[in-house]
Amino acid sequence: MQGSKTPVPPGQGRLAHAPADHPPVGKPRVGVLLANLGTPDAYDYWSMRRYLSEFLSDKRVVDYPSWKWQPLLQLVILSKRPFTSGANYKLIWDEQRNESPLLTITKAQTAAIAAALAEKHGAEVMVDFCMRYGNPSTEARVKAMVAAGCEKILFFPLYPHYAGATSATANDQFFRALMQEKRQPAARTVAEYFNHPLYIDALAGSVEAAYAKLDHRPDVLVASYHGMPKRYLMEGDPYHCQCQKTSRLLRERLGWEAGSIDTSFQSVFGREEWLRPYTVQHVAALAKAGKKRIAVMAPAFSADCIETLEEINGEIREAFLHAGGEVFTYVPCLNDQPAHIAALVAVIEENLGGWVRRKG
Structure with a gap:
């Protein structure tokens, strides 16, 4: 019918001076x-x-x-x-x-x-x-x-x-x-955002919450990060250094002494050398050295996944127990914990600067 208008989808409208057949324009x-x-x-x-x-x-x-x-x-x-x-x-x-x-x-x-x-x-x-x-x-x-x-x-x-x-x-x-x-x-x-104070606080809070549920304090906390070929580090990738710094900042935030948190790398693939020590070998070495109770966390993962739920809590746990370890505690990823969400929202807000206005 002549003069009829196409329905406008919700959240969209027509420009004030646009012709009737102009496509709808969304609210920015x-x-x-x-x-x-x-x-x-x-x-x-x-x-x-x-x-x-x-x-x-x-x-x-x-x-x-x-x-x-x-x-x-x-x-x-x-x-x-x-x-x-x-x-x-x-x-x-x-x-x-x-x-x-x-x-x-x-x-x-x-x-x-x-x-x-x-x-x-x-x-x-x-x-x-x-x-x-x-x-x-x-x-x-x-x-x-x-x-x-x-x-x-x-x-x-x-x-x-x-x-x-x-x-x-x-x-x-x-x-x-x-x-x-x-x-x-x-x-x-x-x-x-590996060194963001709220991210470090969230990691520390997750460790403290996990330890509060245990009868005996672990002998060592292993921070297991996803691995990558050592060649990438030599070619300028900063990942290895950032992982090491996260472990240090976490230890300082917890108020623990030097040597209480170990840094290792998991998920090795292929034949070339990857970042060391390899977590699966490291936890076995800890057990053989008399560290019978350990905890393992994965700070590089924002959410639990195959590498944490199956690899750490499966393969790596088995390697530790098979080598003589007695108590293996997995500290879950931050997932949707309130402290983690608060940290992510803070990072987002910092990066939205100049793009948004506060409601009201």
Whole structure:
């Protein structure tokens, strides 16, 4: 019918002087997009293969020449590893929700952060999350934010420490997603926050809470960080130094003496040398040296995942007990603990400077 107007979607409107057929324009908003590593959609062979292929094909993760790496990956590694990785995921999978713990926790973190920012900024700020590998993809979430009227997006990789294989590849994917947008929003990325006072406070609080539940104090606390090839350190990646500093700051915040927290690295892959000491070997050495009670935490992970729930609380625990250890305590990741959410919100607020106004 002549003169009729297309319905305007909620949250969108027409420009005052625009013609009737002008597309709806959203109310300007600021987006906060949280990002984590990722998770397979399921633990069956093909879901695991798709996920592992995307992950292990990332040049930031494995930087070998494609002509050398891809045949090995596609023909050898991915013919077997999806079965073993799938079996490990099955051990921790939430069958009721049909998702991995990482996805469940990231959803909870997002909801808590969104609620905290809504208290301060109302509907001006939109909070969502994405995964570097798997779903929900970075591209899909960026597209949704732009469609919702986000003219500015703060991209927040949930890694306390910077590494090329984590923070940098997440940022790479974010910028690739921006390249697909006709109306490209202004963008900022959040830097590493390994030494932020509230993050250190949250770590200390988690240790104190875990120790308060024990009958006997552990002989040593092992801070186990995800590993990476030693070559990356020599090429300028600051990850190793930042991990060491986190352990020191945590010890100082707890008021413990030197030597009470050990730093080690887990999840070794491939044949080249990685950052040492390797956690699985280190905890066994501690047991053989008479340290019969230890606690292990994973400060580099913002949420519990396969590397903590299965590797630390499974393989690494077994290595310690098999070597003669007696009591193994796993200190959970910060997840959606209030102190952690407060720290993340503080980091976000610091990075939103000049982009938002307080509600009221």
